Amino acid sequence: MITFQEIKRSFLVSVWFMFLTFPIMVIRVNTVQNVIEWRWKNLLFVGIGSFILSFVWRYLIQRKEAGKKKAEAGEIDKMPLSQRIFEERKIFVPGLITLSVFALVFPFIFSLYQTNIMITGLIYVMLGLGLNIVVGLAGLLDLGYVAFYAVGAYSYALLNHHFGIGFWAALPIGAGMGALFGIILGFPVLRLRGDYLAIVTLGFGEIIRLILENWNEFSFGPSGIANIARPSFFGIQFSVQNATIYLYYIMIVLILFTIFVVNRLQNSRIGRAWIALREDEVACQAMGIDKRKTKLTAFALGATWAGMAGVIFAAKTTFINPASFTIWESIIILCIVVLGGMGSILGVILGALILILLPEYLRAFSEYRMLIFGVMLVATMVFCPGGIVPDIRRTYKFEGLQNNTKNNP
Amino acid sequence: MEYFLELFLGGLTRGSIYALIALGYTMVYGIIELINFAHGEIYMIGAFTALIVASVLTMLGWNHIAILLIASIVAVIYSSAYGYTVEKLAYKPLRQAPRLSALISAIGMSLFLQNYVLLAQTSDFLPFPSLIPDFKFWEPYSHIISSSELVILITTAIVMILLTFLIKFTKIGKAMRATAQDRNMAMLVGVDVDRVISVTFLVGSATAALGGVLIASHIGQINFYIGFIAGIKAFVAAVLGGIGSIPGAVLGSLVLGWTESFFTGYVSSDYEDVFAFLFLVFILIFRPAGILGRSETEKV
Numbered sequence: 001m002i003t004f005q006e007i008k009r010s011f012l013v014s015v016w017f018m019f020l021t022f023p024i025m026v027i028r029v030n031t032v033q034n035v036i037e038w039r040w041k042n043l044l045f046v047g048i049g050s051f052i053l054s055f056v057w058r059y060l061i062q063r064k065e066a067g068k069k070k071a072e073a074g075e076i077d078k079m080p081l082s083q084r085i086f087e088e089r090k091i092f093v094p095g096l097i098t099l100s101v102f103a104l105v106f107p108f109i110f111s112l113y114q115t116n117i118m119i120t121g122l123i124y125v126m127l128g129l130g131l132n133i134v135v136g137l138a139g140l141l142d143l144g145y146v147a148f149y150a151v152g153a154y155s156y157a158l159l160n161h162h163f164g165i166g167f168w169a170a171l172p173i174g175a176g177m178g179a180l181f182g183i184i185l186g187f188p189v190l191r192l193r194g195d196y197l198a199i200v201t202l203g204f205g206e207i208i209r210l211i212l213e214n215w216n217e218f219s220f221g222p223s224g225i226a227n228i229a230r231p232s233f234f235g236i237q238f239s240v241q242n243a244t245i246y247l248y249y250i251m252i253v254l255i256l257f258t259i260f261v262v263n264r265l266q267n268s269r270i271g272r273a274w275i276a277l278r279e280d281e282v283a284c285q286a287m288g289i290d291k292r293k294t295k296l297t298a299f300a301l302g303a304t305w306a307g308m309a310g311v312i313f314a315a316k317t318t319f320i321n322p323a324s325f326t327i328w329e330s331i332i333i334l335c336i337v338v339l340g341g342m343g344s345i346l347g348v349i350l351g352a353l354i355l356i357l358l359p360e361y362l363r364a365f366s367e368y369r370m371l372i373f374g375v376m377l378v379a380t381m382v383f384c385p386g387g388i389v390p391d392i393r394r395t396y397k398f399e400g401l402q403n404n405t406k407n408n409p
Numbered sequence: 410m411e412y413f414l415e416l417f418l419g420g421l422t423r424g425s426i427y428a429l430i431a432l433g434y435t436m437v438y439g440i441i442e443l444i445n446f447a448h449g450e451i452y453m454i455g456a457f458t459a460l461i462v463a464s465v466l467t468m469l470g471w472n473h474i475a476i477l478l479i480a481s482i483v484a485v486i487y488s489s490a491y492g493y494t495v496e497k498l499a500y501k502p503l504r505q506a507p508r509l510s511a512l513i514s515a516i517g518m519s520l521f522l523q524n525y526v527l528l529a530q531t532s533d534f535l536p537f538p539s540l541i542p543d544f545k546f547w548e549p550y551s552h553i554i555s556s557s558e559l560v561i562l563i564t565t566a567i568v569m570i571l572l573t574f575l576i577k578f579t580k581i582g583k584a585m586r587a588t589a590q591d592r593n594m595a596m597l598v599g600v601d602v603d604r605v606i607s608v609t610f611l612v613g614s615a616t617a618a619l620g621g622v623l624i625a626s627h628i629g630q631i632n633f634y635i636g637f638i639a640g641i642k643a644f645v646a647a648v649l650g651g652i653g654s655i656p657g658a659v660l661g662s663l664v665l666g667w668t669e670s671f672f673t674g675y676v677s678s679d680y681e682d683v684f685a686f687l688f689l690v691f692i693l694i695f696r697p698a699g700i701l702g703r704s705e706t707e708k709v
Contacts, residue, residue: 020490023483024457024529029464036465042529061502079416141509191697195444200693201647202641203686214679327641331516338513371524377517378499387507 010054013284017050018043056130060383102254103252106136107245117360120317122251123309125352128336129258129303129345136336136343136391137271138298141198143330144205147185148178148303150212150325152310157225157320167231167315171308178307179300181208186299190292193281205330213322224321228314247316254312258305275343288390339380341387350388414553415665416674422558422627424666425565429620430643431650431658432572433492439589439653441509442593442623446515447495449640450522450615450654453633455488456537456625457526463538477540477626491522492614493607499604519637526633534632537625557627560638564623568616569659576655581608589653649689651702660700665689 025042029035084188107115129151134142152174159165159173187198212219219225230243231250236247265271276284285291314320332355340351358376364370380388430452437445458479466476502655503507503511541557554562576582586604587595596602624639642665650661665685672684692700 009410016494020487020494021486021529023461024454024526027465027529029461029462034468036468064502135509187497188694192693193697195438195652196648196693196697196699198646199692203645203689207683207686210680210683214683311596335513335516337463338509342507368524370520371528373519374489374517374524377513378521381506381510381514381517382499382502385503385510387510 006055006058010238014047015055016053016153017165018047021046031247061392064383097363107248112241112244115244116316117357119248119251119312120246121353121356122255122311123316124333124336124356125255125349126251126258126305126309126312128340128348128352129262130302130309131260131333132337132343132345132348133265133274133297134302135268135337135346136306137278138274138295140295140298141194141325142201142299142302143198143334144185144203144208145302145306145333146325146327146329147205147208148181148306149310149313149329150208150306150322151181151303152178152311153223153314153320153325154212154219155307156258156314157228160228160314161225164182165228166229167311171311173313175304175308178305181307182303183296183301185303186296190295199217202327202330205325205327208347209322209325209327212325212349220324222321222323224319224323226319228318228320231315247312251312252306259345259349266343266345270294270297271302335377339377339387341389343391343393344387344389346390347387347391354388410560411553412674416670418554418558420667421559421663422666424555424646424663424672426624426627426662427621427639427643427665428565428659428662429568429616429623430639431647431662432568433653434640434644435647435650435652435655435658436585436609436613438605438647439498439655440585440592441504441511441592442501443515444644445500445613446512446640447499447518447522447642448492449638451488451492451517451614451636452621453494453525453631454522455484455614455638456631456635456704457530457633458487458535458618459484459622459625460511460535460631463540467538471539473683474696475543475643476538477622480540481619481622484622485615485620488614488618488621489611492610492617495522496607496610501606502706519552519640523575523633524530524562530633534630535628537631539629540622540626548609558624558626561623561627566621568619572612572616572655575612583608598628645685645689649692649699654699654701657701666699705708 022043025046026039028037028039030037040371046089106118131142131145132138134145136316138310154175155177155241156165156167156170160169165173185201185204189197192200199310213222215221230238230240231239231247270362273289274283276287277287277291277294277298281291313324336351336355337348338351339355340349341347355373359373362372365372384390410494410594433448433451434445437443437448462483463476463480466479471479490675499514500511501516539557541560544556544559547556547559575584584595584600584605585602585608587598588602595605597608620639625635629647635681642652643662646662646665647658648661649665652658668685668688669681696702
């Protein structure tokens with residue numbers, strides 16, 4: 001099966017990679033003591049590794065191409081896995097029940113540490129679903145989404161610090177502040193498209209972070225704000241452990257609420273308008289959709305969820321500083337949306353849980369985890385460019401017509 | 410006045426460095442409409458390769474000019490090789506995919522390269538030998554602009570001229586322009602699009618590597634993270650000038666360099682980046698396609 005040709009190609013690949021990685025993998029200079037360390041062993045690893053991986057790579061690429069060809073030829077009329085799960089009640093109902101039971105008992109079977117990680121994961125699910133409105137549905141590339149997250153977190157932290165306002169009152173305020181900032185950002189960028197929009201939103205995110213970092217009188221600068229109150233239950237304060245479990249359940253409820261709202265939005269008039277805007281701006285305007293209003297609502301609604309997630313984040317960690325809101329956060333959230341599958345709710349949820357929980361559980365590989373993370377991002381995109389669970393386009397099927405042609409050739 | 414001149418030239422140097430990186434961004438964007446997030450990492454790898462080569466040669470006792478030349482050449486070769494490989498691995502399979510997928514792939518590549526250097530080398534800042542000597546004849550003017558700054562300015566100018574020549578007058582340059590205008594049409598008239606894209610990555614990475622060597626020997630230290638910050642700045646500069654346009658990238662970089670330099674000099678260094686970004690937003694509001702970008706009316 002493996003021909004001589006292929007072995008030759010892989011051999012060339014491995015020689016190429018050995019050349020490529022030679023200075024960085026083999027030589028290490030210690031400029032203080034003026035010693036050079038030659039690590040020839042690494043070269044061997046690279047050579048063998050790339051030789052084997054090149055076979056795997058070619059095989060996977062071939063499989064992908066074959067799959068594409070089959071789909072084009074119409075040989076397989078297979079529904080995507082996600083759709084099949086939803087349509088077949090036999091799988092869907094028990095699956096849902098198992099999942100909800102698991103979600104309910106989670107904090108009792110796992111440790112506090114695990115619950116904390118899960119809360120973080122769920123916060124990112126919320127952020128992902130929010131950004132999904134802007135990027136996935138409306139097709140506006142936003143690289144500064146973390147700004148709204150910061151706005152929400154600081155709203156709660158500052159209100160709590162100065163006026164002692166509690167979590168429940170701050171939650172709608174944070175969401176509202178997020179929406180307000182979304183509109184503030186939305187107005188100047190209405191005319192911009194594509195990557196110009198991306199760079200302005202990136203700038204906006206950095207501006208917010210730098211202001212928080214430098215305006216000491218307002219935001220306490222890089223040292224941040226500590227002792228933010230955890231959520232209370234009708235005035236009852238919990239111990240740290242119970243408060244975490246409580247927050248976990250709050251998060252579950254809020255996620256369900258988010259899914260409900262986003263799902264309803266997606267199929268509403270405004271949701272359809274977003275999708276039309278994403279597909280073709282000119283055609284969308286020609287259909288009589290108000291571009292301004294549509295874009296602004298996308299920004300505002302997307303930012304609302306970020307504001308809310310920010311409040312929860314502040315309540316979870318009880319300490320925030322600008323270092324939590326760097327551009328990397330925006331990038332991670334964007335990765336969640338694209339990796340999961342743009343526009344698909346299930347995809348975004350899976351994407352968030354994978355991207356946030358995986359690095360946590362990869363701690364065993366400690367220093368290699370970000371390396372693996374990077375490889376995973378590339379590999380996922382190369383082998384399934386639509387994301388893990390691609391969005392399903394609404395299509396009308398002419399079933400009657402198909403039957404007719406089959407019967408009367 | 411002297412202070413003004415100092416800031417002006419400081420901004421010019423900064424802008425030139427941004428320009429060397431921004432050129433790669435803008436060329437790649439012009440041809441495949443991809444924000445090549447890993448471009449900053451290519452620049453960082455260029456700087457690291459130069460550092461390694463320079464250190465080895467220093468220990469062998471070579472003289473400075475020879476080291477500078479050899480280190481730059483090796484850095485350029487390696488960066489180009491990395492740029493070429495990254496394109497083949499992470500972007501080529503995604504030609505037909507949605508644009509955002511390619512962007513995420515680029516982000517993944519950027520993360521990978523950062524951590525690859527971090528693990529194979531070190532996470533500490535490494536002192537970079539100052540390879541550019543202090544010229545004797547330049548001494549009377551060195552209080553305004555140092556020799557290393559002078560070398561940076563001259564190198565950048567030469568690279569710009571060569572690049573303009575490449576794009577305007579050579580066959581591959583013509584093919585590049587054709588591919589940038591319409592990839593399918595270029596294919597139809599017999600342009601080997603894959604080759605054009607590879608060449609673009611090679612050239613873009615080579616200029617980034619030059620930028621890496623120059624700035625590293627100017628500032629005097631590097632670590633694995635320098636590429637990310639520089640990449641973002643260069644990207645901003647490219648967009649500011651009008652992404653896809655080569656003179657635009659240079660102009661955008663210079664404007665960004667001056668903005669930062671003057672603002673730091675006259676107002677405050679805390680809000681340097683805030684001001685740079687506000688300026689960017691301000692320009693893009695009035696010229697939504699960048700300073701030199703043409704705002705094309707979209708055909709339906």
